[in-house]
Amino acid sequence: MRVHPIRGLLYWCGWENQVQAPTAKAATARQTTLPDYRHYKLTHGQFVIAALAGALALFGAVYLFYHSVIIAAMFSFAGVIAPRYWRAGLLQQRKDRLKLQFKEALFSLVSSLAAGRSIENAFVSTLDDLRLLYPDPRTELLIEFQIISNRLDHAEPLEQALRSFAERAGIDEITQFADALAACKRSGGDLIEVMKRTSAIIGEKLETEQEIAVMVAQKRFEGKIMMAVPFVFLGFLSFAAPDYMAPLYSGLGYLLLTAALGLLLFCFWIMNKMMDIRM
Template structure:
Protein backbone atom coordinates (compact mmCIF):
# COMPACT_ATOMS: atom_id res chain seq x y z
CA UNK A 1 0.00 0.00 0.00
CA UNK A 2 2.77 2.37 1.00
CA UNK A 3 4.61 1.40 -2.16
CA UNK A 4 1.66 2.44 -4.31
CA UNK A 5 1.42 5.75 -2.46
CA UNK A 6 5.12 6.36 -2.92
CA UNK A 7 4.90 5.58 -6.63
CA UNK A 8 1.89 7.90 -7.01
CA UNK A 9 3.68 10.72 -5.16
CA UNK A 10 6.77 10.26 -7.34
CA UNK A 11 4.68 10.42 -10.52
CA UNK A 12 2.93 13.52 -9.21
CA UNK A 13 6.26 15.22 -8.52
CA UNK A 14 7.54 14.29 -11.96
CA UNK A 15 4.38 15.66 -13.52
CA UNK A 16 4.71 18.93 -11.60
CA UNK A 17 8.39 19.20 -12.54
CA UNK A 18 7.57 18.51 -16.19
CA UNK A 19 4.82 21.14 -16.12
CA UNK A 20 7.17 23.75 -14.65
CA UNK A 21 9.84 22.91 -17.19
CA UNK A 22 7.30 23.18 -20.03
CA UNK A 23 6.13 26.58 -18.79
CA UNK A 24 9.71 27.80 -18.48
CA UNK A 25 10.48 26.68 -22.04
CA UNK A 26 7.30 28.31 -23.34
CA UNK A 27 8.36 31.55 -21.64
CA UNK A 28 11.65 31.31 -23.50
CA UNK A 29 9.85 30.84 -26.83
CA UNK A 30 9.57 27.05 -27.15
CA UNK A 31 6.35 25.93 -28.82
CA UNK A 32 4.66 22.63 -28.08
CA UNK A 33 4.34 20.03 -30.83
CA UNK A 34 0.58 20.39 -30.87
CA UNK A 35 0.88 24.16 -31.45
CA UNK A 36 3.40 23.73 -34.26
CA UNK A 37 1.23 21.05 -35.88
CA UNK A 38 -1.79 23.33 -35.58
CA UNK A 39 0.08 26.19 -37.26
CA UNK A 40 1.52 23.94 -39.97
CA UNK A 41 -1.93 22.59 -40.76
CA UNK A 42 -3.16 26.17 -41.26
CA UNK A 43 -6.29 25.62 -39.15
CA UNK A 44 -6.44 29.21 -37.91
CA UNK A 45 -5.85 32.65 -39.36
CA UNK A 46 -2.69 34.50 -38.42
CA UNK A 47 -2.77 36.48 -35.19
CA UNK A 48 -0.26 39.28 -35.73
CA UNK A 49 -0.02 39.90 -32.00
CA UNK A 50 1.77 36.57 -31.59
CA UNK A 51 4.78 34.94 -33.23
CA UNK A 52 5.58 31.24 -33.03
CA UNK A 53 9.19 30.18 -33.46
CA UNK A 54 10.02 27.02 -35.34
CA UNK A 55 12.34 24.48 -33.78
CA UNK A 56 15.27 25.63 -35.93
CA UNK A 57 14.66 29.30 -35.10
CA UNK A 58 14.57 28.49 -31.39
CA UNK A 59 17.80 26.46 -31.51
CA UNK A 60 19.67 29.03 -33.61
CA UNK A 61 18.64 31.89 -31.30
CA UNK A 62 19.52 29.93 -28.15
CA UNK A 63 22.93 28.87 -29.49
CA UNK A 64 23.72 32.40 -30.68
CA UNK A 65 22.74 33.82 -27.29
CA UNK A 66 24.81 31.22 -25.43
CA UNK A 67 27.89 31.90 -27.60
CA UNK A 68 27.53 35.64 -27.13
CA UNK A 69 27.25 35.33 -23.35
CA UNK A 70 30.12 32.84 -23.24
CA UNK A 71 32.41 35.15 -25.18
CA UNK A 72 31.50 38.23 -23.11
CA UNK A 73 31.96 36.45 -19.76
CA UNK A 74 35.23 34.82 -20.83
CA UNK A 75 36.65 38.19 -21.89
CA UNK A 76 35.93 39.59 -18.44
CA UNK A 77 36.81 36.65 -16.20
CA UNK A 78 38.94 34.20 -18.26
CA UNK A 79 37.06 31.35 -16.57
CA UNK A 80 35.79 28.52 -18.76
CA UNK A 81 33.62 27.11 -15.96
CA UNK A 82 31.92 30.45 -15.19
CA UNK A 83 31.50 31.17 -18.91
CA UNK A 84 29.81 27.81 -19.51
CA UNK A 85 27.59 28.27 -16.47
CA UNK A 86 26.36 31.74 -17.48
CA UNK A 87 26.10 30.72 -21.14
CA UNK A 88 23.09 28.63 -20.12
CA UNK A 89 21.21 31.94 -19.87
CA UNK A 90 21.25 31.94 -23.66
CA UNK A 91 18.12 29.77 -23.48
CA UNK A 92 16.22 33.06 -22.93
CA UNK A 93 17.50 34.54 -26.21
CA UNK A 94 14.65 33.04 -28.33
CA UNK A 95 12.15 35.06 -26.28
CA UNK A 96 13.76 38.32 -27.43
CA UNK A 97 14.27 36.98 -30.95
CA UNK A 98 10.57 36.19 -31.10
CA UNK A 99 9.75 39.74 -30.00
CA UNK A 100 12.05 41.15 -32.69
CA UNK A 101 10.52 38.98 -35.43
CA UNK A 102 7.03 39.97 -34.29
CA UNK A 103 7.90 43.66 -34.57
CA UNK A 104 9.52 43.14 -37.99
CA UNK A 105 6.40 41.39 -39.27
CA UNK A 106 4.20 44.25 -38.09
CA UNK A 107 6.47 46.79 -39.77
CA UNK A 108 6.31 44.80 -43.01
CA UNK A 109 2.53 44.70 -42.76
CA UNK A 110 2.41 48.47 -42.27
CA UNK A 111 4.57 49.06 -45.34
CA UNK A 112 2.47 46.68 -47.42
CA UNK A 113 -0.72 48.34 -46.23
CA UNK A 114 0.66 51.72 -47.27
CA UNK A 115 1.27 50.41 -50.79
CA UNK A 116 -2.23 48.92 -50.83
CA UNK A 117 -3.73 52.29 -49.87
CA UNK A 118 -2.04 53.98 -52.85
CA UNK A 119 -3.52 51.37 -55.19
CA UNK A 120 -6.92 51.56 -53.49
CA UNK A 121 -7.03 55.35 -53.80
CA UNK A 122 -6.16 55.14 -57.51
CA UNK A 123 -8.89 52.57 -58.13
CA UNK A 124 -11.50 54.65 -56.29
CA UNK A 125 -10.47 57.75 -58.24
CA UNK A 126 -10.95 55.77 -61.47
CA UNK A 127 -14.62 55.26 -60.55
CA UNK A 128 -14.59 51.69 -59.28
CA UNK A 129 -16.85 50.62 -56.45
CA UNK A 130 -15.22 49.90 -53.09
CA UNK A 131 -15.47 46.12 -53.52
CA UNK A 132 -14.05 46.22 -57.04
CA UNK A 133 -11.32 48.58 -55.87
CA UNK A 134 -10.21 46.00 -53.29
CA UNK A 135 -10.16 43.27 -55.93
CA UNK A 136 -8.09 45.51 -58.19
CA UNK A 137 -5.74 46.22 -55.30
CA UNK A 138 -5.24 42.48 -54.87
CA UNK A 139 -4.05 42.24 -58.48
CA UNK A 140 -1.65 45.15 -57.91
CA UNK A 141 -0.28 43.50 -54.76
CA UNK A 142 0.45 40.33 -56.71
CA UNK A 143 2.63 42.40 -59.05
CA UNK A 144 4.36 44.24 -56.19
CA UNK A 145 4.94 41.13 -54.08
CA UNK A 146 5.56 38.00 -56.17
CA UNK A 147 6.10 35.93 -53.01
CA UNK A 148 2.76 34.21 -52.24
CA UNK A 149 3.67 34.19 -48.53
CA UNK A 150 3.49 37.99 -48.31
CA UNK A 151 1.31 38.87 -45.31
CA UNK A 152 -1.01 41.45 -46.85
CA UNK A 153 -1.34 39.45 -50.06
CA UNK A 154 -2.66 36.51 -48.04
CA UNK A 155 -5.04 38.79 -46.11
CA UNK A 156 -6.46 40.37 -49.26
CA UNK A 157 -6.97 36.91 -50.73
CA UNK A 158 -8.97 36.06 -47.60
CA UNK A 159 -11.02 39.24 -48.08
CA UNK A 160 -11.56 38.26 -51.72
CA UNK A 161 -12.76 34.80 -50.67
CA UNK A 162 -15.20 36.28 -48.15
CA UNK A 163 -16.57 38.71 -50.71
CA UNK A 164 -17.21 35.79 -53.06
CA UNK A 165 -19.20 34.18 -50.25
CA UNK A 166 -21.44 37.26 -49.93
CA UNK A 167 -19.87 38.50 -46.69
CA UNK A 168 -19.91 42.33 -46.30
CA UNK A 169 -16.56 43.97 -46.95
CA UNK A 170 -16.47 45.80 -43.61
CA UNK A 171 -16.90 42.50 -41.71
CA UNK A 172 -14.01 40.88 -43.56
CA UNK A 173 -11.79 43.91 -42.98
CA UNK A 174 -12.80 44.10 -39.31
CA UNK A 175 -11.60 40.55 -38.79
CA UNK A 176 -8.29 41.43 -40.40
CA UNK A 177 -7.92 44.61 -38.32
CA UNK A 178 -8.63 42.75 -35.07
CA UNK A 179 -5.95 40.18 -35.85
CA UNK A 180 -3.42 42.74 -37.10
CA UNK A 181 -3.57 45.00 -34.04
CA UNK A 182 -2.23 47.97 -36.05
CA UNK A 183 -3.75 51.39 -35.40
CA UNK A 184 -3.68 52.52 -39.03
CA UNK A 185 -5.58 49.48 -40.26
CA UNK A 186 -8.10 49.77 -37.43
CA UNK A 187 -8.64 53.46 -38.19
CA UNK A 188 -9.21 52.71 -41.86
CA UNK A 189 -11.79 50.02 -41.07
CA UNK A 190 -13.51 52.29 -38.52
CA UNK A 191 -13.79 55.06 -41.13
CA UNK A 192 -15.19 52.61 -43.68
CA UNK A 193 -17.79 51.22 -41.24
CA UNK A 194 -18.85 54.69 -40.05
CA UNK A 195 -19.22 55.94 -43.60
CA UNK A 196 -21.36 52.98 -44.62
CA UNK A 197 -23.58 53.35 -41.56
CA UNK A 198 -24.09 57.08 -41.99
CA UNK A 199 -24.52 56.93 -45.77
CA UNK A 200 -21.85 59.59 -46.41
CA UNK A 201 -19.78 60.19 -49.51
CA UNK A 202 -17.94 56.87 -49.44
CA UNK A 203 -15.56 57.72 -52.27
CA UNK A 204 -14.43 61.04 -50.79
CA UNK A 205 -14.11 59.67 -47.25
CA UNK A 206 -12.06 56.67 -48.38
CA UNK A 207 -9.80 58.86 -50.50
CA UNK A 208 -9.16 61.28 -47.64
CA UNK A 209 -8.67 58.49 -45.12
CA UNK A 210 -6.22 56.72 -47.42
CA UNK A 211 -4.20 59.90 -47.95
CA UNK A 212 -4.06 60.74 -44.22
CA UNK A 213 -3.05 57.21 -43.20
CA UNK A 214 -0.45 57.02 -45.99
CA UNK A 215 1.12 60.29 -44.82
CA UNK A 216 1.15 59.02 -41.24
CA UNK A 217 2.82 55.77 -42.26
CA UNK A 218 5.38 57.70 -44.31
CA UNK A 219 6.27 59.84 -41.28
CA UNK A 220 6.57 56.76 -39.09
CA UNK A 221 8.93 55.16 -41.60
CA UNK A 222 11.17 58.25 -41.61
CA UNK A 223 11.31 58.15 -37.81
CA UNK A 224 12.02 54.41 -37.90
CA UNK A 225 14.97 54.96 -40.26
CA UNK A 226 16.51 57.55 -37.94
CA UNK A 227 15.96 55.37 -34.87
CA UNK A 228 17.49 52.35 -36.65
CA UNK A 229 20.60 54.40 -37.41
CA UNK A 230 20.97 55.45 -33.78
CA UNK A 231 20.29 51.91 -32.61
CA UNK A 232 23.09 50.64 -34.85
CA UNK A 233 25.45 53.28 -33.46
CA UNK A 234 24.49 52.24 -29.93
CA UNK A 235 25.29 48.59 -30.67
CA UNK A 236 28.72 49.60 -31.98
CA UNK A 237 29.34 51.62 -28.81
CA UNK A 238 28.40 48.62 -26.69
CA UNK A 239 30.69 46.30 -28.66
CA UNK A 240 33.73 48.59 -28.41
CA UNK A 241 34.57 47.79 -24.73
CA UNK A 242 34.59 44.05 -25.47
CA UNK A 243 36.84 44.47 -28.53
CA UNK A 244 39.10 46.78 -26.51
CA UNK A 245 39.33 44.24 -23.69
CA UNK A 246 40.10 41.43 -26.15
CA UNK A 247 42.77 43.55 -27.86
CA UNK A 248 44.51 44.39 -24.58
CA UNK A 249 44.31 40.75 -23.48
CA UNK A 250 46.12 39.65 -26.65
CA UNK A 251 48.51 42.56 -27.06
CA UNK A 252 49.47 43.18 -23.41
CA UNK A 253 48.54 40.17 -21.23
CA UNK A 254 50.97 41.24 -18.48
CA UNK A 255 49.26 44.62 -18.27
CA UNK A 256 45.85 42.98 -17.84
CA UNK A 257 47.00 40.21 -15.47
CA UNK A 258 46.29 42.14 -12.19
CA UNK A 259 42.61 42.36 -13.14
CA UNK A 260 42.19 38.57 -13.08
CA UNK A 261 42.51 38.06 -9.38
CA UNK A 262 41.43 39.55 -6.07
CA UNK A 263 40.05 43.08 -6.32
CA UNK A 264 40.40 42.93 -10.10
CA UNK A 265 37.37 40.64 -10.35
CA UNK A 266 35.31 43.16 -8.39
CA UNK A 267 36.32 45.93 -10.78
CA UNK A 268 35.52 43.76 -13.81
CA UNK A 269 32.15 42.78 -12.33
CA UNK A 270 31.30 46.43 -11.66
CA UNK A 271 32.32 47.34 -15.23
CA UNK A 272 30.22 44.49 -16.68
CA UNK A 273 27.15 45.47 -14.64
CA UNK A 274 27.61 49.09 -15.74
CA UNK A 275 27.74 48.01 -19.39
CA UNK A 276 24.57 45.94 -18.95
CA UNK A 277 22.86 48.97 -17.36
CA UNK A 278 23.98 51.19 -20.27
CA UNK A 279 22.73 48.66 -22.80
CA UNK A 280 19.35 48.39 -21.05
CA UNK A 281 19.05 52.20 -20.88
CA UNK A 282 19.83 52.62 -24.58
CA UNK A 283 17.34 49.90 -25.48
CA UNK A 284 14.64 51.70 -23.49
CA UNK A 285 15.44 55.03 -25.10
CA UNK A 286 15.36 53.53 -28.60
CA UNK A 287 12.11 51.61 -28.09
CA UNK A 288 9.89 54.36 -29.49
CA UNK A 289 6.25 53.38 -29.81
CA UNK A 290 4.73 54.75 -33.02
Protein backbone atom coordinates in the same frame (compact mmCIF):
# COMPACT_ATOMS: atom_id res chain seq x y z
CA MET B 1 -5.04 26.05 -16.64
CA ARG B 2 -2.00 24.93 -14.65
CA VAL B 3 1.28 24.62 -16.53
CA HIS B 4 4.44 22.86 -15.36
CA PRO B 5 7.10 25.48 -14.43
CA ILE B 6 9.64 24.06 -16.89
CA ARG B 7 7.09 23.98 -19.71
CA GLY B 8 6.02 27.50 -18.86
CA LEU B 9 9.66 28.67 -18.91
CA LEU B 10 10.24 27.05 -22.30
CA TYR B 11 7.11 28.70 -23.66
CA TRP B 12 8.28 32.09 -22.33
CA CYS B 13 11.63 31.55 -24.05
CA GLY B 14 9.95 30.88 -27.40
CA TRP B 15 9.54 27.09 -27.54
CA GLU B 16 5.91 27.38 -28.67
CA ASN B 17 5.82 24.47 -31.08
CA GLN B 18 6.45 21.92 -28.34
CA VAL B 19 4.85 23.53 -25.28
CA GLN B 20 1.17 24.21 -24.91
CA ALA B 21 0.36 27.87 -24.39
CA PRO B 22 -0.50 28.70 -20.76
CA THR B 23 -3.50 30.82 -21.73
CA ALA B 24 -6.82 29.86 -23.25
CA LYS B 25 -6.58 32.82 -25.65
CA ALA B 26 -3.32 31.55 -27.17
CA ALA B 27 -4.77 28.05 -27.43
CA THR B 28 -7.77 29.41 -29.29
CA ALA B 29 -5.47 31.32 -31.65
CA ARG B 30 -3.80 28.05 -32.60
CA GLN B 31 -7.08 26.53 -33.70
CA THR B 32 -7.88 29.18 -36.26
CA THR B 33 -6.84 28.56 -39.85
CA LEU B 34 -6.24 32.25 -40.62
CA PRO B 35 -2.83 33.86 -40.00
CA ASP B 36 -2.43 35.69 -36.70
CA TYR B 37 0.17 38.45 -37.00
CA ARG B 38 0.14 39.18 -33.27
CA HIS B 39 2.17 36.04 -32.59
CA TYR B 40 5.26 34.48 -34.15
CA LYS B 41 6.14 30.81 -33.79
CA LEU B 42 9.78 29.82 -34.01
CA THR B 43 10.64 26.56 -35.72
CA HIS B 44 12.74 23.96 -33.92
CA GLY B 45 15.80 25.00 -35.91
CA GLN B 46 15.29 28.71 -35.22
CA PHE B 47 14.94 28.08 -31.50
CA VAL B 48 18.08 25.92 -31.30
CA ILE B 49 20.16 28.33 -33.42
CA ALA B 50 19.07 31.35 -31.37
CA ALA B 51 19.72 29.57 -28.06
CA LEU B 52 23.18 28.38 -29.17
CA ALA B 53 24.09 31.82 -30.51
CA GLY B 54 22.99 33.45 -27.26
CA ALA B 55 24.91 30.91 -25.18
CA LEU B 56 28.11 31.36 -27.22
CA ALA B 57 27.83 35.16 -27.08
CA LEU B 58 27.36 35.12 -23.31
CA PHE B 59 30.18 32.62 -22.85
CA GLY B 60 32.58 34.76 -24.88
CA ALA B 61 31.58 38.03 -23.20
CA VAL B 62 31.78 36.67 -19.66
CA TYR B 63 35.06 34.87 -20.35
CA LEU B 64 36.62 38.13 -21.57
CA PHE B 65 35.71 39.71 -18.24
CA TYR B 66 36.52 36.90 -15.78
CA HIS B 67 38.91 34.55 -17.67
CA SER B 68 37.08 31.66 -16.04
CA VAL B 69 35.58 28.83 -18.06
CA ILE B 70 33.38 27.76 -15.15
CA ILE B 71 31.84 31.22 -14.62
CA ALA B 72 31.42 31.72 -18.37
CA ALA B 73 29.73 28.32 -18.70
CA MET B 74 27.33 29.15 -15.86
CA PHE B 75 26.32 32.42 -17.50
CA SER B 76 26.01 30.78 -20.92
CA PHE B 77 22.92 28.88 -19.78
CA ALA B 78 21.09 32.22 -19.83
CA GLY B 79 21.37 32.04 -23.62
CA VAL B 80 18.12 30.07 -23.59
CA ILE B 81 16.26 33.40 -23.40
CA ALA B 82 17.78 34.55 -26.72
CA PRO B 83 14.95 32.93 -28.79
CA ARG B 84 12.44 35.12 -26.97
CA TYR B 85 14.12 38.31 -28.17
CA TRP B 86 14.76 36.90 -31.64
CA ARG B 87 11.08 35.99 -31.86
CA ALA B 88 10.13 39.54 -30.85
CA GLY B 89 12.46 40.93 -33.52
CA LEU B 90 11.02 38.67 -36.23
CA LEU B 91 7.50 39.59 -35.15
CA GLN B 92 8.29 43.30 -35.41
CA GLN B 93 9.90 42.81 -38.83
CA ARG B 94 6.77 41.06 -40.08
CA LYS B 95 4.57 43.86 -38.76
CA ASP B 96 6.80 46.45 -40.43
CA ARG B 97 6.50 44.57 -43.72
CA LEU B 98 2.73 44.43 -43.32
CA LYS B 99 2.61 48.18 -42.67
CA LEU B 100 4.66 48.90 -45.80
CA GLN B 101 2.47 46.63 -47.88
CA PHE B 102 -0.67 48.21 -46.46
CA LYS B 103 0.61 51.66 -47.39
CA GLU B 104 1.10 50.52 -50.99
CA ALA B 105 -2.39 49.02 -50.95
CA LEU B 106 -3.85 52.33 -49.75
CA PHE B 107 -2.33 54.16 -52.72
CA SER B 108 -3.90 51.66 -55.11
CA LEU B 109 -7.21 51.81 -53.24
CA VAL B 110 -7.38 55.60 -53.46
CA SER B 111 -6.65 55.44 -57.20
CA SER B 112 -9.47 52.95 -57.71
CA LEU B 113 -11.91 55.06 -55.70
CA ALA B 114 -10.90 58.15 -57.67
CA ALA B 115 -11.71 56.23 -60.88
CA GLY B 116 -15.28 55.83 -59.67
CA ARG B 117 -15.23 52.21 -58.45
CA SER B 118 -17.25 51.14 -55.45
CA ILE B 119 -15.35 50.34 -52.27
CA GLU B 120 -15.82 46.57 -52.79
CA ASN B 121 -14.64 46.69 -56.39
CA ALA B 122 -11.74 48.89 -55.33
CA PHE B 123 -10.52 46.18 -52.95
CA VAL B 124 -10.72 43.56 -55.71
CA SER B 125 -8.83 45.86 -58.08
CA THR B 126 -6.20 46.51 -55.40
CA LEU B 127 -5.60 42.77 -55.18
CA ASP B 128 -4.61 42.73 -58.86
CA ASP B 129 -2.23 45.65 -58.28
CA LEU B 130 -0.66 43.89 -55.28
CA ARG B 131 0.04 40.83 -57.42
CA LEU B 132 2.10 43.04 -59.72
CA LEU B 133 3.98 44.65 -56.83
CA TYR B 134 4.58 41.42 -54.91
CA PRO B 135 4.99 38.39 -57.21
CA ASP B 136 5.62 36.12 -54.22
CA PRO B 137 2.24 34.48 -53.37
CA ARG B 138 3.36 34.18 -49.71
CA THR B 139 3.31 37.96 -49.25
CA GLU B 140 1.28 38.73 -46.13
CA LEU B 141 -1.02 41.43 -47.49
CA LEU B 142 -1.53 39.55 -50.75
CA ILE B 143 -2.87 36.61 -48.75
CA GLU B 144 -5.13 38.88 -46.68
CA PHE B 145 -6.60 40.70 -49.67
CA GLN B 146 -7.24 37.31 -51.30
CA ILE B 147 -9.13 36.29 -48.15
CA ILE B 148 -11.15 39.52 -48.27
CA SER B 149 -11.91 38.96 -51.96
CA ASN B 150 -13.10 35.40 -51.24
CA ARG B 151 -15.33 36.65 -48.45
CA LEU B 152 -16.83 39.27 -50.75
CA ASP B 153 -17.55 36.52 -53.29
CA HIS B 154 -19.55 34.75 -50.56
CA ALA B 155 -21.59 37.91 -49.89
CA GLU B 156 -19.87 38.70 -46.60
CA PRO B 157 -19.89 42.44 -45.74
CA LEU B 158 -16.61 44.19 -46.46
CA GLU B 159 -16.42 45.80 -43.03
CA GLN B 160 -16.70 42.39 -41.35
CA ALA B 161 -13.92 40.91 -43.47
CA LEU B 162 -11.72 43.95 -42.88
CA ARG B 163 -12.43 43.83 -39.15
CA SER B 164 -11.24 40.23 -39.01
CA PHE B 165 -8.00 41.23 -40.73
CA ALA B 166 -7.49 44.19 -38.38
CA GLU B 167 -7.97 42.03 -35.27
CA ARG B 168 -5.44 39.45 -36.47
CA ALA B 169 -2.93 42.07 -37.65
CA GLY B 170 -2.77 44.01 -34.38
CA ILE B 171 -1.69 47.17 -36.24
CA ASP B 172 -3.25 50.50 -35.29
CA GLU B 173 -3.40 51.88 -38.84
CA ILE B 174 -5.33 48.89 -40.15
CA THR B 175 -7.67 49.00 -37.16
CA GLN B 176 -8.30 52.71 -37.72
CA PHE B 177 -9.09 52.11 -41.38
CA ALA B 178 -11.51 49.30 -40.50
CA ASP B 179 -13.20 51.50 -37.85
CA ALA B 180 -13.60 54.37 -40.31
CA LEU B 181 -15.15 52.09 -42.91
CA ALA B 182 -17.58 50.53 -40.42
CA ALA B 183 -18.59 53.92 -38.95
CA CYS B 184 -19.14 55.42 -42.39
CA LYS B 185 -21.34 52.52 -43.49
CA ARG B 186 -23.41 52.72 -40.31
CA SER B 187 -23.90 56.49 -40.53
CA GLY B 188 -24.59 56.50 -44.27
CA GLY B 189 -22.02 59.19 -45.06
CA ASP B 190 -20.09 59.80 -48.25
CA LEU B 191 -18.22 56.50 -48.18
CA ILE B 192 -15.94 57.19 -51.14
CA GLU B 193 -14.79 60.60 -49.90
CA VAL B 194 -14.29 59.38 -46.33
CA MET B 195 -12.23 56.43 -47.52
CA LYS B 196 -10.10 58.70 -49.70
CA ARG B 197 -9.42 61.04 -46.80
CA THR B 198 -8.79 58.22 -44.33
CA SER B 199 -6.42 56.47 -46.72
CA ALA B 200 -4.48 59.71 -47.28
CA ILE B 201 -4.10 60.37 -43.54
CA ILE B 202 -3.03 56.82 -42.72
CA GLY B 203 -0.62 56.80 -45.68
CA GLU B 204 1.03 60.01 -44.45
CA LYS B 205 1.36 58.54 -40.96
CA LEU B 206 3.01 55.39 -42.30
CA GLU B 207 5.44 57.46 -44.36
CA THR B 208 6.38 59.45 -41.28
CA GLU B 209 6.97 56.23 -39.32
CA GLN B 210 9.25 54.93 -42.07
CA GLU B 211 11.28 58.15 -42.08
CA ILE B 212 11.74 57.91 -38.31
CA ALA B 213 12.70 54.22 -38.62
CA VAL B 214 15.41 55.07 -41.15
CA MET B 215 16.89 57.73 -38.87
CA VAL B 216 16.79 55.47 -35.82
CA ALA B 217 18.34 52.52 -37.68
CA GLN B 218 21.65 54.38 -38.04
CA LYS B 219 21.72 55.21 -34.35
CA ARG B 220 20.93 51.60 -33.47
CA PHE B 221 23.92 50.46 -35.52
CA GLU B 222 26.15 53.03 -33.84
CA GLY B 223 24.92 51.87 -30.44
CA LYS B 224 25.77 48.23 -31.24
CA ILE B 225 29.29 49.27 -32.24
CA MET B 226 29.69 51.26 -29.02
CA MET B 227 28.61 48.23 -26.99
CA ALA B 228 31.07 45.96 -28.81
CA VAL B 229 34.08 48.27 -28.40
CA PRO B 230 34.66 47.58 -24.64
CA PHE B 231 34.71 43.83 -25.25
CA VAL B 232 37.09 44.17 -28.20
CA PHE B 233 39.34 46.51 -26.21
CA LEU B 234 39.34 44.16 -23.21
CA GLY B 235 40.16 41.18 -25.42
CA PHE B 236 42.99 43.09 -27.11
CA LEU B 237 44.56 44.12 -23.79
CA SER B 238 44.25 40.58 -22.42
CA PHE B 239 46.11 39.25 -25.45
CA ALA B 240 48.67 42.04 -25.93
CA ALA B 241 49.41 42.94 -22.29
CA PRO B 242 48.39 40.08 -19.95
CA ASP B 243 50.69 41.33 -17.17
CA TYR B 244 48.98 44.72 -17.23
CA MET B 245 45.53 43.09 -16.87
CA ALA B 246 46.57 40.49 -14.28
CA PRO B 247 45.57 42.57 -11.18
CA LEU B 248 41.96 42.60 -12.41
CA TYR B 249 41.69 38.83 -12.11
CA SER B 250 42.27 38.61 -8.39
CA GLY B 251 40.78 40.12 -5.24
CA LEU B 252 38.98 43.43 -5.78
CA GLY B 253 39.60 43.16 -9.49
CA TYR B 254 36.62 40.83 -9.86
CA LEU B 255 34.40 43.38 -8.14
CA LEU B 256 35.56 46.07 -10.56
CA LEU B 257 34.95 43.79 -13.53
CA THR B 258 31.49 42.88 -12.24
CA ALA B 259 30.61 46.54 -11.74
CA ALA B 260 31.87 47.36 -15.26
CA LEU B 261 29.84 44.51 -16.78
CA GLY B 262 26.73 45.60 -14.90
CA LEU B 263 27.24 49.19 -16.07
CA LEU B 264 27.58 48.04 -19.69
CA LEU B 265 24.36 46.04 -19.44
CA PHE B 266 22.60 49.04 -17.94
CA CYS B 267 23.83 51.28 -20.76
CA PHE B 268 22.64 48.71 -23.31
CA TRP B 269 19.19 48.71 -21.69
CA ILE B 270 19.07 52.52 -21.68
CA MET B 271 20.05 52.70 -25.37
CA ASN B 272 17.34 50.21 -26.32
CA LYS B 273 14.75 52.23 -24.43
CA MET B 274 15.87 55.44 -26.13
CA MET B 275 15.69 53.84 -29.58
CA ASP B 276 12.31 52.20 -28.98
CA ILE B 277 10.21 54.86 -30.72
CA ARG B 278 6.56 54.10 -31.32
CA MET B 279 4.05 56.45 -32.90
